[in-house]
Amino acid sequence: xxxxxxxxxxxxxxxxxxxxxxxxxxxxxDTVYWYQQGPGQDPQFLISFYEKMQSDKxxxxxxxxxxxxxxxxxxxxxxxxELGDSALYFCASSWGRGLNTGELFFGEGSRLTVL
Amino acid sequence: AQKVTQAQTEISVVEKEDVTLDCVYETRDxxxxxxWYKQPPSGELVFLIRRNSFDEQxxxxxxxxxxxxxxxxxxxFTITASQVVDSAVYFCALSEPGGRRALTFxxxxxxxxxx
Numbered sequence: 001x002x003x004x005x006x007x008x009x010x011x012x013x014x015x016x017x018x019x020x021x022x023x024x025x026x027x028x029x030d031t032v033y034w035y036q037q038g039p040g041q042d043p044q045f046l047i048s049f050y051e052k053m054q055s056d057k058x059x060x061x062x063x064x065x066x067x068x069x070x071x072x073x074x075x076x077x078x079x080x081x082e083l084g085d086s087a088l089y090f091c092a093s094s095w096g097r098g099l100n101t102g103e104l105f106f107g108e109g110s111r112l113t114v115l
Numbered sequence: 116a117q118k119v120t121q122a123q124t125e126i127s128v129v130e131k132e133d134v135t136l137d138c139v140y141e142t143r144d145x146x147x148x149x150x151w152y153k154q155p156p157s158g159e160l161v162f163l164i165r166r167n168s169f170d171e172q173x174x175x176x177x178x179x180x181x182x183x184x185x186x187x188x189x190x191x192f193t194i195t196a197s198q199v200v201d202s203a204v205y206f207c208a209l210s211e212p213g214g215r216r217a218l219t220f221x222x223x224x225x226x227x228x229x230x
Contacts, residue, residue: 033217042206042220043160056217088158104218106152106160 002026004107006091012113013081021076021110025093031055032074033104034066035090043090049074078112086114117142119209121221128197129229136192136224138207144168148210149183149190150218155203163205166190197228 005024013019025032031050035043036059045058049068060066063081068074078085088111092104118141128134140149151163164174166183174181178195194201204225208218 042222043218045217045219048217058217090160092160103162103165104150105162108157108159111158 004091004093004105006089006107006110008110009108010111010113012115014115015081015083017081017114018077018079019081019112020078021089021091021112023074023076023091023093023107025072025074025091026095026105029093029095029105030072031094032068032072033092033094034060034074034076035092035106037088037090037109038084039087041087046076081112081114083114086112088112117144117209117219119207119219119221121205121207121224123224124222125225125227127227127229130199131196132228133193133195134197134226134228136194136205136207136226138190138192138221140188140190140207140209142188142209150208150210151181151190151192152206152208152220153203154206154223160206163192194226197226199228199230202226202228 007022011019033048034046036046037043046060047057047066048055052068064078066076088109090106090109092106094104120139123137147168149166153161153163164181171183171185180193182191204223206223207221
């Protein structure tokens with residue numbers, strides 16, 4: 001079965017550079033979530049989209065932005081990168097918006113290293 | 116505010132031992148979901164179980180079992196006859212209110228199963 005696809009899997013950037021991560025949700029899933037997991041930390045919710053509209057916002061820095069496109073894939077754009085942005089970035093997708101579903105399927109993550 | 120506490124930072128057992136991972140949560144919502152995810156060394160987040168707040172039945176899946184006790188706000192996870200492949204970080208998570216369904220994660224418990 002198709003899973004959540006994230007690209008690139010690994011990315012190395014210099015400070016103050018820009019990075020873009022892509023996420024392709026499971027087909028027919030309409031909600032996408034982005035999470036950031038620092039070294040030794042638990043995943044922290046950044047932002048979510050439902051039907052291409054921003055659904056909710058967590059601890060996403062102002063330097064970051066994201067959007068969901070008409071084909072439901074999502075991109076997380078990170079500018080003015082800082083050393084502290086080095087982390088594993090997860091995308092997750094789900095179907096439906098109510099609590100009756102509730103199961104998030106996670107991608108394998110994109111590991112960003114900022115030098 | 117929602118909170119998930121996994122007091123055990125790291126547990127080490129010998130193969131074939133049983134091990135229980137503790138999870139205590141706080142929420143003001145009457146309707147919520149609890150989850151367990153496994154994060155092996157490769158980094159991906161693997162869904163293990165979802166439990167809604169109205170279903171307090173314990174669940175068993177092979178060597179895995181879960182004990183949900185609403186009275187103590189706990190959702191503990193037991194691995195019976197542990198195996199080396201069970202070595203991973205295990206996260207307990209709670210769904211957030213209002214239909215957001217973004218998850219609040221605990222800090223994780225690192226389980227090491229020695230041969």
